[in-house]
Amino acid sequence: xxxxxxxxxxxxxxxxxxxxxxxxxxxxxxxxxxxxxxxxxxxxxxxxxxxxxxxxxxxxxxxxxxxxxxxxxxxxxxxxxxxxxxxxxxxxxxxxxxxxxxxxxxxxxxxxxxxxxxxxxxxxxxxxxxxxxxxxxxxxxxxxxxxxxxxxxxxxxxxxxxxxxxxxxxxxxxxxxxxxxxxxxxxxxxxxxxxxxxxxxxxxxxxxxxxxxxxxxxxxxxxxxxxxxxxxxxxxxxxxxxxxxxxxxxxxxxxxxxxxxxxxxxxxxxxxxxxxxxxxxxxxxxxxxxxxxxxxxxxxxxxxxxxxxxxxxxxxxxxxxxxxxxxxxxxxxxxxxxxxxxxxxxxxxxxxxxxxxxxxxxxxxxxxxxxxxxxxxxxxxxxxxx
Numbered sequence: 001x002x003x004x005x006x007x008x009x010x011x012x013x014x015x016x017x018x019x020x021x022x023x024x025x026x027x028x029x030x031x032x033x034x035x036x037x038x039x040x041x042x043x044x045x046x047x048x049x050x051x052x053x054x055x056x057x058x059x060x061x062x063x064x065x066x067x068x069x070x071x072x073x074x075x076x077x078x079x080x081x082x083x084x085x086x087x088x089x090x091x092x093x094x095x096x097x098x099x100x101x102x103x104x105x106x107x108x109x110x111x112x113x114x115x116x117x118x119x120x121x122x123x124x125x126x127x128x129x130x131x132x133x134x135x136x137x138x139x140x141x142x143x144x145x146x147x148x149x150x151x152x153x154x155x156x157x158x159x160x161x162x163x164x165x166x167x168x169x170x171x172x173x174x175x176x177x178x179x180x181x182x183x184x185x186x187x188x189x190x191x192x193x194x195x196x197x198x199x200x201x202x203x204x205x206x207x208x209x210x211x212x213x214x215x216x217x218x219x220x221x222x223x224x225x226x227x228x229x230x231x232x233x234x235x236x237x238x239x240x241x242x243x244x245x246x247x248x249x250x251x252x253x254x255x256x257x258x259x260x261x262x263x264x265x266x267x268x269x270x271x272x273x274x275x276x277x278x279x280x281x282x283x284x285x286x287x288x289x290x291x292x293x294x295x296x297x298x299x300x301x302x303x304x305x306x307x308x309x310x311x312x313x314x315x316x317x318x319x320x321x322x323x324x325x326x327x328x329x330x331x332x333x334x335x336x337x338x339x340x341x342x343x344x345x346x347x348x349x350x351x352x353x354x355x356x357x358x359x360x361x362x363x364x365x366x367x368x369x370x371x372x373x374x375x376x377x378x379x380x381x382x383x384x385x386x
Contacts, residue, residue, distance in 0.1 A: 028318060028320065028383065029382050030355060033052070035376045036062060036372075036376055036378060037376070038359075040057045040091055041092045041152075043092075044364040045100075048126055052065075058078055058090070059089065059109070060076045061074045061090075061093050075093070080111060080112075080117075082111050087147045092107065095155070097157065097158060104121070104123075106119065106120050110149055115143060118136075118153065118160075118192070119134050120133075120134070120137050136199065138200060142184070145168025149226075150224060152227050154228065154229060156232075162190070163228055166224065170279060175284050177268045185221065187228065188216045189216065202216060207263030220266070221267045223269070225244050226308070226309065233312075236342075239340070240254070240258050241254070241309065247299075248300075249272055253296075253327065255295070257342060294341065302334075303329075303331055306330040310328065311362070313369055315363075315381070320351070325340040326351070326369065330357060353381075
């Protein structure tokens, strides 16, 4: 057999080095689509395939069209928004299924006093909201503390789901999350259209209709469900996935069918993660019958601090991630995924991608996945060979 020459060996070594640098088959990369002012959410509107909407925390929603950020905001409500450089501000926008016909959409923001506001606006054009079209749907007092505002809006069918934090401070001193007479520390579900002289309607099958407790409540016992999403694909769908920020020990993901989540008590402030809340503040006694998280990780492990709840990936080009729940941690910044299942999760691991100060995940009308960085960039996740 002929022995390889030194030139051949050198070429082989160079090839090996190049292959090591190349992304592995199915690897995921982050492609920047633009820079924004403290972006905290990204989504799409039904019927507008070429548009992506980015929420800026100081009080604007911007439009990306065909990869270019338009100069004029879709919505600018900075004068209404109480942005404090931390957790308060404009936190999300949601478009109902009939948006193309109705032109109505909804935002969640904290006002100058710190109260949580869900407000309806009307579209003027595909890329502009109509001035003076604001209609307050729901307002929730939240003035004592500036943190734990929740802030996610999501439609499932024609019903609007709203996340609220427990009102802030450590350990939920007022026990808002366990109090079903309070709208804090909850997932709420309403019909946002006016009904019977009221600003919004209540679905008849909400769990506390006709019983003690606020009729708007869908689920409770949450600390700060800053981001949640729905998975409408697969057996048993739809599912709800909630990223709930922990206190001192654990961050968690709740993953249940929507039917199971209706009326579910996720345990805070009696429980944190899988166990009893053990902070210096007094939690409530374990009420029993609580719904356990699907996934838990240590708040201070590996540089973690606060979960950034994500979504189940359905982008066909992201083959390694399809069907997996994608999430991150605001401080650590490494993107993780796991196989979601009610009451449990499997095969959690890092996907090999880091984003500085991740603040949210979202999708467009083609199921493409985006991640926002509070430092300014918004990225679309693409196949490593894309």
